[in-house]
Amino acid sequence: MNWDRIFELARRLQTVKVNKFTIFHWAVASYVFIFGFLKWGVPFISRQITGMPFPLPVPGTLMFFYVVLITVAFYLYITSSEDKVREFIAPIKGFLGGDYGIPVRNAVLVVIPILVGWQVYDIFVPKTSSPVSLRIQHPSSNFPKKMESLKNPYENPDDAAVDAFIEQAKANKVEFIQQVKPDVESWLGKNPGVHTLGFVPSEKMKAFLDALKAGNVGKDVARAALKEKNLFEGRALYAMNCRACHGDSVSGDGPMADGFKLRPINFTDNGTIETIVEGYTFWRVATGGRALPTEATPWDSAMPTWELNLTEEERWKILLAEYDLAQKTPRIPETHEVAGGKAGEKK
Ligand code: HEC
Numbered sequence: 001m002n003w004d005r006i007f008e009l010a011r012r013l014q015t016v017k018v019n020k021f022t023i024f025h026w027a028v029a030s031y032v033f034i035f036g037f038l039k040w041g042v043p044f045i046s047r048q049i050t051g052m053p054f055p056l057p058v059p060g061t062l063m064f065f066y067v068v069l070i071t072v073a074f075y076l077y078i079t080s081s082e083d084k085v086r087e088f089i090a091p092i093k094g095f096l097g098g099d100y101g102i103p104v105r106n107a108v109l110v111v112i113p114i115l116v117g118w119q120v121y122d123i124f125v126p127k128t129s130s131p132v133s134l135r136i137q138h139p140s141s142n143f144p145k146k147m148e149s150l151k152n153p154y155e156n157p158d159d160a161a162v163d164a165f166i167e168q169a170k171a172n173k174v175e176f177i178q179q180v181k182p183d184v185e186s187w188l189g190k191n192p193g194v195h196t197l198g199f200v201p202s203e204k205m206k207a208f209l210d211a212l213k214a215g216n217v218g219k220d221v222a223r224a225a226l227k228e229k230n231l232f233e234g235r236a237l238y239a240m241n242c243r244a245c246h247g248d249s250v251s252g253d254g255p256m257a258d259g260f261k262l263r264p265i266n267f268t269d270n271g272t273i274e275t276i277v278e279g280y281t282f283w284r285v286a287t288g289g290r291a292l293p294t295e296a297t298p299w300d301s302a303m304p305t306w307e308l309n310l311t312e313e314e315r316w317k318i319l320l321a322e323y324d325l326a327q328k329t330p331r332i333p334e335t336h337e338v339a340g341g342k343a344g345e346k347k
Pocket residue numbers: 137138238241242243244245246256260262263264265271272273281284285288289301302303304306318319322
């Protein structure tokens with residue numbers, strides 16, 4: 001290392017007339033100050049004013065406009081007289097002439113083009129971005145065909161289930177799913193002497209209880225009441241398990257929804273659960289995003305796998321509630337034996 005040269009450089013740097021703060025230095029200092037103020041000062045002040053836990057940054061485009069305006073202002077000011085132009089140029093001329101030392105000058109002259117080149121490269125280098133291809137909303141290549149004709153057993157309870165329900169209701173021994181039991185019990189504690197089913201606030205249930213009291217229960221009234229109970233339980237389960245993503249209004253706007261690139265499905269949309277058969281929805285809920293085939297990409301689904309946490313009964317009841325909340329009906333499965341070939345191919 002050539003110390004003599006380094007000392008010489010330091011000595012020369014010292015002799016540079018720092019005390020002579022020219023227009024050039026003012027311009028650079030002002031740039032740095034204004035940029036720093038916009039970038040860090042404004043967000044800081046905004047935070048003090050609004051008292052909110054996050055700053056309000058100056059948008060990038062606005063920042064760009066400010067910098068352009070400052071440049072124009074300096075240009076106008078400096079070119080307003082010959083003297084100012086000369087004063088502005090003097091340090092640059094001095095620098096190029098080697099006032100600050102030849103090595104410093106050469107280093108700067110190498111570094112600046114490299115920085116500019118790097119910046120340009122960075123702007124133009126192709127980046128990985130999401131493919132534009134549309135996602136297949138209902139990929140079905142690995143959907144087990146045998147599930148296609150599944151029907152929700154809680155939608156239209158069969159006679160045996162209805163009879164059992166009537167018997168239980170007569171004895172006031174109707175059981176709710178375990179998730180809502182604590183609520184039912186606490187409600188019964190506050191309303192002693194009422195029928196357990198009174199917990200379900202619905203007209204159809206009320207009609208059933210009235211018929212029960214009068215001693216002439218029709219099967220249809222009982223079936224409707226049983227469906228109301230199933231729906232009620234389904235709604236409770238939906239609120240506990242699905243609401244966070246799919247939302248109160250089942251339109252895919254739950255409190256967690258914004259966190260996913262592939263948003264939770266909006267069930268009220270005509271293109272979602274209405275266009276698929278119940279068996280498919282049931283399968284989707286059971287297996288979640290994990291079971292989706294590659295045609296469901298480019299974005300991976302955050303939909304959890306529910307067969308591990310919810311029983312079949314719970315999942316069917318949720319689906320009942322889901323379709324009901326969305327005011328949709330599932331697509332009717334097509335029969336496989338259609339004259340001339342196979343039908344029931346889903347897209
Ligand atoms: C962690 C967030 C999250 C939770 C919780 C969640 N889902 Fe999803 N769900 C999603 C996302 C994201 C999608 C969209 C991507 C996809 O199709 O898999 C989706 C899609 C679906 C679909 C597919 C609809 C269609 O038209 O193909 C159904 C059905 C569904 N969810 C039902 C449910 C049910 C029922 C529950 C509760 C048991 C639930 N989800 C809970 C995130 C969630």
